[in-house]
Amino acid sequence: MIDALELFRQGDLDAFESLFRRHQRAVYGWVLGIVRNAADAEEVTVESFWRIYQARAQFDPARNFNAWARRIATNAALDRLRLRRPESELRAEVASADGGDPAETAEIRVRTAAAFRRLPPKLRIAATLAVVEEHPHREIAAALGITVTAVKVRVFRALRMLRRDLERQGIRP
Amino acid sequence: MRNNEDKRMRQLLKEAVRPVEANAEPGRDLWPEVLRRLDEPAAQPELLQLPAWFDAALLAGLAAFVVVFPASIPLLVYYL
Numbered sequence: 191m192i193d194a195l196e197l198f199r200q201g202d203l204d205a206f207e208s209l210f211r212r213h214q215r216a217v218y219g220w221v222l223g224i225v226r227n228a229a230d231a232e233e234v235t236v237e238s239f240w241r242i243y244q245a246r247a248q249f250d251p252a253r254n255f256n257a258w259a260r261r262i263a264t265n266a267a268l269d270r271l272r273l274r275r276p277e278s279e280l281r282a283e284v285a286s287a288d289g290g291d292p293a294e295t296a297e298i299r300v301r302t303a304a305a306f307r308r309l310p311p312k313l314r315i316a317a318t319l320a321v322v323e324e325h326p327h328r329e330i331a332a333a334l335g336i337t338v339t340a341v342k343v344r345v346f347r348a349l350r351m352l353r354r355d356l357e358r359q360g361i362r363p
Numbered sequence: 364m365r366n367n368e369d370k371r372m373r374q375l376l377k378e379a380v381r382p383v384e385a386n387a388e389p390g391r392d393l394w395p396e397v398l399r400r401l402d403e404p405a406a407q408p409e410l411l412q413l414p415a416w417f418d419a420a421l422l423a424g425l426a427a428f429v430v431v432f433p434a435s436i437p438l439l440v441y442y443l
Binding site for chain 1: 368371372373375376377378379380381382383385386387388389390392393394396397399400409441
């Protein structure tokens, strides 16, 4: 495997395709957890592997390819979140919530999801990965290129902003 | 109290935003698209390319600011 990584680093397309086939599902799943939309996740996955190939000379074959790819994919996903308008992505996710809840609870969920989409992308990524997807803080820190403490701070700030947003709407979480 | 609020907010968020499917896969083969991207001529970065000395000057300015106003350190750390 080290040989394939070294070949990739030298620009070998076959080696790159082999790495792509091996890691695309993991990258796609990670990105999907951030952008939360299949079409966007596919585009960001393509963008991520393009960036990975462009940055191949910086890759150290002795290191973990998956972690490196994940970090690049996280940056690509963050760029996508920054470009996207929060309102444009609300409908799909709220519609996927379970039905049958009392109207008030459903309304709180809708407003919470909307408030969540108004969070700054950096805080939103941290909260999505830590609270919704329940990834370990260590993994999130590595993907974002920050410390575990910084991840915890971002999650805390995200939850606080979310609570304040809901309180402004008259909802006491 | 704060812990309870935090737990409640986490629970609310988990109910409002569902986790994605564990073994999600792309709906199509993305390799041809990756190849197409690689064949495209390198696009100019959208951001203005600034010279290296600008980064150094910015860093020096920030360092000077911190020295003059040390009370700003917690604020800077907070926003990092």
